[in-house]
Amino acid sequence: VGRVELMMAAFTGVGAASSNGFDSRAASCTRRRASRTTIRMAEELGDSTDKPGPLTTMEWAKVWFDNIRQTYVLKTDDKNAPQASGEIAELQGAFPFALYKYFMKLGAVYTLAFGPKKFYVVSDPVVAKHILRRKSLLYDKGMLADILEGIMGKGLIPADFETWKKRRRAIVPGFHEAFLNRMIRTFSDCTTRMKSRINGEMDRRKGSVVLDLEAEYCSLALDIIGLAVFNYDFNSVTSMNPIIKAVYRMLQEAEWRSKFLIPIWNVEPLNWVVPRLRAFREDQKLLNDTLDDLIELAVSSKSSEDLEQLVQRNYDNVNDPSLLRYLVDLRGEEATCAQLRDDLMTMLIAGHETTASLLTWATYLILQRP
Template sequence: MPQPPSTEEDIDDDFVPSQLGIKDIISLWITQILQTYGDEESKDGAPVCEGSVDDLVGGPIFLALYPYFLRYGGVFKLAFGPKVFMVLSDPVVVREVLKEKPFAFSKGVLAEILEPIMGQGLIPAPYAVWKNRRRQLVPGFHKAWLDHMVGLFGDCSTQLVKNLDAEIAKGNGSAIVDMEERFCSVSLDIIGLAVFNYDFGSTTRESPIIKAVYTCLQEAAHRSTFYFPYWNLPLADVLVPRQREFKNNMNLINETLNGLIKKAQAFEGTEDLEELQNRDYSKVKDPSLLRFLVDIRGADVTDSQLRDDLMTMLIAGHETTAAVLTWCLYCLAQDRELMARVVAEIDDVMGPADGETPTAPNYEQIQKMELVRLCLAEALRLYPEPPILIRRCLEDVPLPKGAGDANVTLIKGMDVFISVWNLHRHPDCWEEPLKFDPTRFKRPFQNPGVKDWAGYNPDLISGLYPNEVTSDFAFIPFGAGARKCIGDQFAMLEATSCLAMTLRRYDFEMTKDASEVGMEMGATIHTAGGLPMKVTRR
């Protein structure tokens, strides 16, 4: 069998990843219970943390994992009730899993949780489906399309600005606005137009689709930590109110997406990839990614697969951007000196916001706004989206030591949590890890105490943001390795455009103490109760 590839470009069509059978899972489950709660000697070598059920089920699990990480180190085994997970929070170990041996792992529990929502979409898809769909999707994010999307980002953010202006006018000079809700709305409108050519119009009205999506994601989070999969029982979707609501919401979402696919298929297009990537998108009636996918789809790609792709991009494409904008503004509002520097950079690049007509940055201006982009990167460091990556071992994988001393092996069938929250706040990898400091990304940092870790090197930044290469896997805002998010550049362009347009025009003040802004976990980290801000014109 060929060696497992580490990047998408290295994929050999003859490569077949390891498979995991039901016997493997049952055998491992019994072994883990005996090793954790009985007298059988542990085969994996990891320290065991018996987690508090109240900690792990009563709130966001990523918060509960951080104190365990500080106590037990970058690799430990978390056991609560019958569930056992290996928790990884060390950059050297994470590099081994995501880059060196990505195909020794499946999405495991994550795929099981997301399958009812995303089906065979890019995030939960098994290897065979993922390989084919990634090759179809990646060309869609080409330079000409991204250039055109920057204009779309500005158009949608302009509608956000007009709505904020209206709120301020009604409030005689200022208004109290839930900025998380506004960022969710504008990012949904952007993803709707960019991916589906569909106007959700959520900046001007409440969207039933987005309510359905949020409810489904909350159900996914519920299923990830509940002890028993009662939702698989016969008639659960009829007798259990939350499961009945989940079914109704999924029906609404599926009807909408299937309608959009049929609409896109009604137009004739070209299948020539080079022609598609050299389009003048300003003259294209439907510049959406769906239109691109319909044009280049192969005979073996079904409407169902297109639906799964769209659902994945709807969730991943809008949730992440809304969350990073929310937490970035939350952090900036607590540091007035830093906020002033960010606003000064925006004014220097775009000019002061004179007049009533808002203007949007172009691609070149976004590239020049380095501090704005680093603030977004720092928000992703402190509030990673998602805060946990989930994998399942398909073969035994010995782990490198990194910052620890134990000889640990991930056993075939073991479920693994990669705690991005812990990794991004690792005290051995970041100076003052809990401080919001975007300028950290301009300074090199090394720690010989983390064996085989190259440290952080700002000279390696090659795109819009520092990434896993720059930090040697201590910073993975869009994942890493072969299954890294393909929409990272799209997301950074979108977030930079929206943040620049709002900060150029408005002052923001917290209306409650920062410590009162709690966190909830869906697909990303949400605030608990919104982010109410006092908004005034500059």
Template sequence: MASAVNICSSSYPCLAVKFSNDFSSSRLPPSASPFSGRCNPRFSSIRCQSSTSTDETKAAKKMTLLDNASNFLTNFLSGGNIGPMPIAEGAVSDLFGKPLFFSLYDWFIEHGSVYKLAFGPKAFIVVSDPIVARYILRENAFSYDKGVLADILEPIMGKGLIPADLDTWKQRRRVIAPGFHSLYLEAMAKVFTDCSVRMTKKFDNILDEMASKGENKIELDLEAEFSSLALDIIGLGVFNYDFGSVSKESPVIKAVYGTLFEAEHRSTFYIPYWKIPLANWLVPRQRKFQNDLKVINDCLDGLIQNAKETREEADVEKLQQRDYLNIKDASLLRFLVDMRGVDADDRQLRDDLMTMLIAGHETTAAVLTWAVFLLAQNPAKMKKAQAEIDSVLGQGRTTFESIKKLEYLRLIVVESLRLFPQPPLLIRRSLKPDKLPGGYNGDKDGYSIPAGSDIFISVYNLHRSPYFWDNPNDFEPERFQVQKSSEVEGWAGFDPSRSPGALYPNEVISDFAFLPFGGGPRKCVGDQFALMESTVALAMLLQKFDVNLRGSPDSVELVTGATIHTKNGLWCQLRKRPSDSH
């Protein structure tokens, strides 16, 4: 379950991120582009560069008074201590009128793997290279914390795993990670399936009603439906609570969504006004946010109290050997409460649960949304996936064993995460002076950085880098089956054999060129949960229905603040598949 709020701190106004509808394309220079100036036939929403834009590009990069002032402030107040490295100067004016991620990608191609981004009184180091990412996330992980990200999330998640300081994180990680063991995940496959069936039955019932009126299709916002599904799964799997959000609405559900919206608001707003004294009581949306938090916290407190009253204390090994398929409460909360020798206070448990609720909910909904978006534009790949589902499942339901056999569907999920990473940025702050590797085509001596340096690891740039991926903008799930040797010094290439038995490609297989859940010690603890959940939900949907976009891909506008999601929903047409097709 990757971080839900992941982009930026409201303390830095230039980091308000909004994507336009052509986000699904990276813009490569002619030398790096797999399309050589022509549009990608797989994506109708590509914006192609042409030679006629050269003069405009040069003009746009001329320094303005604002740019000079911004870079002067950066160097004077914070940037002067950073060792020599490429600088994306003129950053302020370049941001006006276009999405941040286009600029981050353009500067990556222009300046290389590591560059300094000047934003007024702040300087940010942007990393778009697996060698440097591996160093920060794994090789020297404890010299960095979450920095900006923790500032945003602390009011919501407290000392949960994502925003926690290193000491708290080390303690809670040792407790929580064993909870995601194999028998628990096997039991969760049933939860994933039951919740997905609830969703597909809802669609079936609507289609039956439409059939009585002579219609054979329905139009639904699948992003909203996936969001409800993910909430139900998190509720049951993590703390044994049935939100029932696929079919109903409750005060707790409203509060959860209110909290999600506020988290996104804080990640993209210009000024952190909520830190002003009394803002929580004087500003209506902040009063609502406090009320929403109280509703959720009261619900979680009740569940924690109930779990403690029915505690059956046991050692970790015995907890991992329980018959999770046949016990009444197989939730992660039950595991945490029953663990012998770990008596976390209610506040810490609540922070843990809130973190998993917020982080795990939005991420899965986003993965499913973009998987459907991509498949709808590639009907042959959708048919191939449906054929595999029919072969493996027939008319049956998914199980842990059947997930292992749904190889192509699992690759669709990870390829969707490559093109639409959740989160698109990983944020770190250096705790002490350090020297980063130069990365591909960077300074061989590396780059010295002072303590307190804010770093953006651009997962989006990594996943679409023309230096580490073939045809980086194409939707090709099959790419993960092919070994790719490396011609880059310091990067080991792509080799599935490096992670034997792994159900899904990961950062080890790709040597940190693929980071859907981060990497190193602070990698997302619930990655397998989220991937399996997405696979089951997609299987149950495609088993029953043919799915098409209601309009063109261009009509699906993209925005981000928490995860990458749509501006107005993913509206699709659903038809029942012929009974003889599966």
């Protein structure tokens, strides 16, 4: 299987929005394109179950050369998948809308090429299942995982397969019914706080306010994740503190690294010379220290219980209903503080911006068809 970067773009359905509502002809055409692409990809992928080894430097060079040749010379993909070429700037700010535009034009599976970097964008459920479930070991996590490893360590996203299996087995039961029911209250409390701030601003401006919904949802998601995952109130809906700024700067750094051709951050001396890399190290230290303090506090009040006992806890009457509390108290769970920090950092960094993007996209679609 050719090693490519994979970006999963999830859409609510196959179809097209027009001024007159749902365009069934466009939807039918898109479905036919998606079906043809799905069949072709399945045939190309085959039934191999051998896990490929890591790419060598020469193999990476060949991948980049092939990507440039296919993008600028052949104008086609070696799997004959539709190709979208453009500038990175097209995807900034309104990322889902840009992907949706390509989706309507090219179908449910296409390549997105930027110079030597190429991604498959997948919104076809059959292909997504093939990649994520049926043949997941055939696919490298790619550039994004390499970039995020410096931020998330051995968290769920960049982790190797064995670490991922172990951590997933420990974390998933934490999202049990009692915990989720308690989190609904957290969602409500945080949303009410955001609503109160917006209403107050509307009163001050006589009812006329322009909102950046994605920014609002980013703050909301950050507050919710902080409370739900490690019982820390960022209160970013109403204020901005150094920790919140560090989170956003780290996200911006990850985005910048995904576009930069040469991974200069892997050259250790440059991390102390280049201003942006040095600032990243400082932000990372601030976040790591904060999470370490929260983990130390949780460990110091550890109360070991079996999974069944934790599931039956009355989460409405505990001071700390967070996922961190669950992981620390779970009997038999021997994760190191470093691993716990990586898990928390992954949920913090990867969780809140993606949630905000999804909420923004959902709000847009609801407003299109109220």
